[in-house]
Amino acid sequence: MKLKRLLRAAAALGFAAFCCASGSAYAKDSLSMMLNYTVTGAVAPFYLGKVRGYYDAEGIDLKLIEGHGSGPTVQAVATHNADIGYADFSTMVKVAAIGAPVKAIGVLMQENPTSVVGLAEKNIKTPQDIKGKTVAVAPGDASSQIWTMFMNKVGLKDSDFKTITGNPQTTINAVITGHADLLVGFATIPLISVEEATKKPARAIRFADYDVNVATLSIIARDDMIKDNPDLLKRFMRATAKSVDAAEKDPAAAVDALLKTLPGAGSRETMIRTLQATIPFYRTPETEKLPIFHVSAKNIDSSVASIVQYSKLDASANAPAKYYTGAFVP
Numbered sequence: 001m002k003l004k005r006l007l008r009a010a011a012a013l014g015f016a017a018f019c020c021a022s023g024s025a026y027a028k029d030s031l032s033m034m035l036n037y038t039v040t041g042a043v044a045p046f047y048l049g050k051v052r053g054y055y056d057a058e059g060i061d062l063k064l065i066e067g068h069g070s071g072p073t074v075q076a077v078a079t080h081n082a083d084i085g086y087a088d089f090s091t092m093v094k095v096a097a098i099g100a101p102v103k104a105i106g107v108l109m110q111e112n113p114t115s116v117v118g119l120a121e122k123n124i125k126t127p128q129d130i131k132g133k134t135v136a137v138a139p140g141d142a143s144s145q146i147w148t149m150f151m152n153k154v155g156l157k158d159s160d161f162k163t164i165t166g167n168p169q170t171t172i173n174a175v176i177t178g179h180a181d182l183l184v185g186f187a188t189i190p191l192i193s194v195e196e197a198t199k200k201p202a203r204a205i206r207f208a209d210y211d212v213n214v215a216t217l218s219i220i221a222r223d224d225m226i227k228d229n230p231d232l233l234k235r236f237m238r239a240t241a242k243s244v245d246a247a248e249k250d251p252a253a254a255v256d257a258l259l260k261t262l263p264g265a266g267s268r269e270t271m272i273r274t275l276q277a278t279i280p281f282y283r284t285p286e287t288e289k290l291p292i293f294h295v296s297a298k299n300i301d302s303s304v305a306s307i308v309q310y311s312k313l314d315a316s317a318n319a320p321a322k323y324y325t326g327a328f329v330p
Contacts, residue, residue: 028061029232034082035067036142036217037168039262040189041271042278043086044254049243051257058235069168070217071095071140077220078102084236085220088142089323092220093307097317103226105328106219106237107295108244111281114143114150114216115204117191118175118182127154127205134162136171136180142216147184149214149310150207172197188277196270212310214303215295216281226325237293237328244282244292251275293329300324 035043046064049055055062067073070088077085078100089104096102116135118124124133127150137144151157164180172190174180176197183190187204194202207213219240221233247254255271265271286296300320308318 028056028059029235030061030063031232031236032063032065032083034065034073034076034085034087036070036073036085036087037067039066039258039265041251041255041258041266041274042189044251044258044271044275045244045247046086046240047258047261048247048254049239051260052243052246054239054242054246055236058239060232060236060239062236062239069138069140070142070145074100074102074220077222080222083221083225084233086217087220088145089215089218089303090145090307090311091140091142092218093304093317093323094145094311094313096323097308097313101223102220103223103322104218104324105221105226105233106240106293107215107217107300107324108219108293109217109278109281110215110284110287110295110299112146112208112213112216113186113188113206113278113281114146114208114212115185115187115191115206116182117185117187117194117202117204119194119198120201120203122181122203124182124203124205127156127210130156130182131160133181134164134174134179136164136166136174136183138168138171138184139165141168141185143184143186145307146207146212146214146310149306150210150212152310153207153210153212188281189274192270192273192277212306214306215299230328233328234330238330241292241330247275248279248282248292251279291330295324295326 050062065082070091073085073087074092074095076082089107092102092104137147164174171183172193175183175194187206191202191204252272254275255268259265259268282292284299287294304320304323305318
């Protein structure tokens with residue numbers, strides 16, 4: 001009897017040791033991602049993936065960090081202060097063109113919603129109507145990167161209007177309070193914020209309607225991450241594609257997952273409306289029947305060419321392979 005008890009104890013100890021070893025062998029990889037801005041409904045898909053365990057299933061402990069604009073997010077990735085980022089493609093190209101070791105590994109927003117946004121009562125319907133008005137711009141924000149492209153395209157000069165600057169929330173507040181007639185921003189969150197605050201309809205003049213349309217919010221990684229951790233990035237992109245697919249099917253569930261993680265992040269109804277307004281920009285007519293993140297070579301090529309041209313970069317910067325790889329798209 002004593003021998004049997006000893007054997008049972010040894011077996012139990014052996015099983016416990018195996019479990020510990022197994023847990024150690026399958027420890028999750030830690031990965032930090034800085035968002036493009038503060039948390040809104042537009043980033044709810046990432047939180048849905050965390051809550052539903054999509055990242056856990058790929059062996060990833062994902063840490064989401066609030067951002068302060070695409071410029072600071074790209075800089076944080078380039079300087080090892082974040083492993084990856086969610087940031088504007090044109091912002092990343094301009095920084096990478098002068099030597100920052102970063103590249104897009106997935107383009108989520110393939111259509112660009114950047115616009116000038118103002119109250120409909122201002123009767124600003126065309127680019128020429130901007131003349132003599134006050135425009136609020138957030139330097140370094142994703143939208144400000146192609147504002148110059150739009151101005152060049154439609155023949156506007158800085159002297160044609162008054163400019164005030166601030167962070168993205170300040171530009172929204174400027175339109176709400178009447179300190180600015182227009183803001184430069186996406187035809188999603190800013191437009192919704194202006195309408196909800198003023199209880200008046202807002203109007204957007206989309207830059208894409210004037211052939212200024214470049215790929216925008218993307219997953220950004222450092223060159224050393226791409227070289228040294230390709231399997232981790234592939235697993236991350238698989239989980240993220242699954243998360244976005246689920247959020248497309250059920251935006252409310254995605255927002256509920258965000259609010260479960262960050263209960264004070266904002267109004268549920270506003271966040272749902274924001275995500276619903278964002279989803280149509282995930283694909284272009286060329287990719288509308290393709291899986292998420294499948295961007296066309298034509299889109300990348302034309303986006304880079306436009307960024308180089310209108311940002312007045314050296315012609316040698318027009319090298320799409322320098323700024324994007326599809327190797328990690330599932």
